[in-house]
Amino acid sequence: MAISEPTADTRWRCAQCGNLTRFDVTRTTRSEEYVHADLAGAARVEERRILTDVIERVACRWCGSTDQIELVPRPGAAEPVTSPHRTTEPGS
Numbered sequence: 001m002a003i004s005e006p007t008a009d010t011r012w013r014c015a016q017c018g019n020l021t022r023f024d025v026t027r028t029t030r031s032e033e034y035v036h037a038d039l040a041g042a043a044r045v046e047e048r049r050i051l052t053d054v055i056e057r058v059a060c061r062w063c064g065s066t067d068q069i070e071l072v073p074r075p076g077a078a079e080p081v082t083s084p085h086r087t088t089e090p091g092s
């Protein structure tokens, strides 16, 4: 199942175990690099431009699930934060 990158308002969540923070991401990246080599031949990438970046798979680091990762709103993103203390995590 394809999943997209989290945005400013969303984040990944494993529906299986509730993990919000640790994922193994498999992605295909096509990039263009500016390689600057010194006269001794040691090369270094000084600039990297991403041409294509496709996420193929996101696996939960905790339970290993790959088809249970979903996008959920970040805390405070769905509703304006009016109270200084936060209650429970949404969607639990």
Ligand SMILES: [Zn+2]
Pocket: 014, 015, 016, 017, 018, 019, 060, 061, 062, 063, 064, 065
């Ligand atoms: Zn999990």
